[in-house]
Amino acid sequence: MIPYTRQLFNQQFSEEKYKNFIADLDREFNYKIPFRVAESPVFVGKEFSAKLFKAANEIIDVIVQPNFKTKMQGALPSNLNVPNETANSLFIALDFAVCSENGERVPRLIEMQGFPSLFGYQDFLGNKFREHYKIPDDLHFHFGLNSPTYWQQLREAIVGKHNPENVILLEINPLQQNTAIDFLITQKHLGIAPVHLGDIIIRGRKLFYKKNGVETPVHRIYNRVIFDELLAKKDLKTQFNLTEDVDVEWAGHPNWFFYISKYTMPFVQSDAVPECKFLHEYSTWPANLEEYVLKPLFSFSGSGVIFHVTQNDLDAIPHEDRKNFMLQRKVHYEPVIQAPDGLVKTEIRLLFLWNENESRPKLITNLARLSRGEMIGVKFNKDKTWVGGSVCFFE
Known part of the structure; x- marks a missing residue:
């Protein structure tokens, strides 16, 4: 999304260079990475970054409220309540789709998690991209940290x-x-x-x-x-x-997996959060179901999501289980990344640490996923190129 940097990267890119890049990733730990690594990072300009950080801060504002955990008690199944709960979620992940509305690129929240993500791997991946490609020095993926200070923060937290x-x-x-x-x-x-x-x-x-x-x-x-x-x-x-x-x-206390989850989204008032409602709160189903996606509240990695939801899908969910699902208005990913053979969609995950002595979580790294399919995810991108896991470099 930074035109000059995108052009600079694409001019360097070749299939042979990509194969060498992947071979290097696999060789470092003598371990073949089983998921697809995208050919390119995402380059995020200042204008979109400002919108992204504003959206993230609006969501964080809700999480840091003193009564947040009390409001979220309904998310925690009594049989999965783990003792010795911490005051904060040590880890927070916010997933945003890059969308277009009225000709303007905007972030839209897809999911949130009070759970760790690929904190180690993202540092490794970002540094490997720099080793294999010329990426301007003024772009960053650790938000004011370098690798040594980043790992020091993780050491203190973990x-x-x-x-x-x-x-x-x-x-x-x-x-x-x-x-x-x-x-x-x-x-x-x-x-x-x-x-x-x-x-x-x-x-x-x-x-x-x-x-x-x-x-x-x-x-x-x-x-x-x-x-x-x-x-x-x-x-x-x-x-x-x-x-x-x-x-x-x-x-990373296990209870926060439930407190900060899709369950939280209906409680957040922000332009960046699509309309969403718990299934048990509907007296009649929306007439325009094609504009909604059905999501289980506590699944991981997109499992159980129904993108083309029908009334039969909803009717089939027992009444007592409907509190564990929500309907979310679909967002429309805007293809914004220029690949050699067309445009690619992306989703950006912002990764935060929140130590107990700090008033707010701290943004320390990020993750990106590239897609040409209807949704982000492996099954929607089989046999496609310029898709998979990546990292964002911010201006």
Whole structure:
């Protein structure tokens, strides 16, 4: 979206250069990245940045209100309430579509999450783009931070005052996840091991994991376990249940996954937030359903979303479950990224840290996804180029 920089990048680009770029990404950690990495970063100019940051701040204004958590209690299922809740969500992600209204590019909120994202990988990816392409020095992707100061912020947030061997990255079969590259990068920089939930040992109120065969105490958990995946794993054998009251700190408390979610969106008044309403609040369905998308409130990575929703889809949802869904007015992504063979749509995720001693979350990095399909996501972009995960460089 910065014409000069886009032209500069596209002039450098070649398929051979892209293949070398991907090979370098895979070689660094001896791990083949399973998701598609886009050919290009997104270059965001000052004018759109100002709109994006204004929209983000309007949403953050709601989250930092003293009564926010009280308002969101309806989001938290009683059977998934994890003890020792933190006052803040350590991590916040805000996803914005780049749209066009009345000939003007505008951000529109698609989703929000009180959950960590690819904090490690995005630093790695941004730096690799700089290694392989000439990108102007005055463009940034860490918002006033460089890589060393960025990792220092993450170290303070995730590890805190603990010895790294007593802090773990907790996930279900972490090295089998699509996001494993992020875990490997985080381990390299912070010294914390990715640990499978089923490998956690519990003794009374204390947690342990095996490090090089030695039982090692767990004092703090960087949580990457998503409840909808956990609940779907009926055959998963664990000693430790996340909802048990144990002597451990949370770097990213699981309850915030629910408090800051699609559930939050109807409570936010902003031009950047599309009209949305909980399903159980409808007495009759909208006549123009083609203008809406049906979303489960607590799914991750777009699972369960129905883009072409019908009355039959809505009628099929039991009344008692309708509180877990919402209808959101569709936004229309504007193709804004010039690829060699046409224009591409994009979605920008702003990633924040919110330490407990700070009054507001701090924006520290970002993520972008490129798409030529009807929606953002792998299944809508099969066999397409200039699509996939990326990073934004801001003017």
